[in-house]
Amino acid sequence: MSFLNSAWRRDRTEPTPSPRAGEVLASARELRVRLGTRTVLDGVDLDVTAGEVLALVGPNGAGKSTLLAALAGDLPAAGGAVRIGGAPVAAWGPRQLARRRTVLPQSAPLAFPFTAGEVVRMGRAPWAGTPLAAQDDTAVAEAMAATEAVGFADRPFPALSGGERARVALARVLAQRAALLLLDEPTAALDLHHQELVLRVCREQAAAGRGVVVVLHDLGLAAAHADRVAVLAAGRVTACGPPPDVLTSPLLTEVYAHPVEVIPHPRTGAPLILPLRA
Structure with missing residues (x-):
């Protein structure tokens, strides 16, 4: 219990330290x-x-x-x-x-007509009342720019296309800065x-x-x-x-129960994965 109490007190007053490489x-x-x-x-x-x-x-x-x-x-x-x-x-x-930690689920249903910008700003909620709340505007702006969502920041979230909603949801995650x-x-x-x-x-x-x-x-x-x-x-x-x-071809063929060919990319050498077709 002492760990929980000290962690609770520390999190009310101190930013979470940045991780080491x-x-x-x-x-x-x-x-x-x-x-x-x-x-x-x-x-x-x-x-x-x-x-x-x-x-x-x-x-x-x-x-x-x-x-x-x-x-x-x-x-x-x-x-x-x-x-x-x-x-x-x-x-x-x-x-x-x-x-x-911040989580992007497969789907993010939202019935209320919040704008895209307001949805992204929700990612800053964990930092309310801390010194890092001063970064809210910057975090939201940078997240929307990174996901190319600035152009529809003022549009209602439910009115966006599926792809646009996905990018706004990702921007919310980025704005959280976990x-x-x-x-x-x-x-x-x-x-x-x-x-x-x-x-x-x-x-x-x-x-x-x-x-x-x-x-x-x-x-x-x-x-x-x-x-x-x-x-x-x-x-x-x-x-x-x-x-x-x-x-690798043997592992993917077994796991996916379908014959798979793996070849190196001619320029980068990264694996190219191709399903074998009749």
Whole structure:
């Protein structure tokens, strides 16, 4: 209890310190998560470090989104442990947790007619009453510029297209300025240009010292932009490491139950993943 009391007092008066390069921002050890009667994750070990983009890939139902939600502290563990900022995830209160990690879910329904700019500003709520609240305007402006959302800042969020809403939701996450970004399929509703934009933003966030975990279905994006890739299948991490080491033809063919060819890009050498067709 003394840890909780001291952390609560410290978070009311002090900004969260910036992470050191290579610092473990979140970790899972022997993580097991159940949804209803089904075990969705079973024995997962994973570290997320400052300064990296970690992509979670795998077939539908592999447990990617569940792992992201567990790392965020939004889903309780049935076994094992999740730690954020060096402490058990349950040790942090909601506002303390929001200052350490920010989450982009697959969908962000919003019935009220807030403008896009107002939605992005919601990301600054965890810093209300702290010295960092003085950065609100700058954080919102920089986040909207980074996601190319400035042009519709005054439009109602529900009136935006799917791709525009996705970029506003990402801008809200960026404006929060937490050390750990957890993004669930942020490219799903986007065209080619904005898919590349989102992954470039992820790389920029990692270069600034943050840790980024991103769930992706596009293996090409993971190969091109991630520092590490974790391949999930049947609730377990079957491989984790640099893209060339992990995204191999035998492993992907087995995991996706479809023949896959992997060839190096002729210019960059990054793996190109191609499904074999009859």
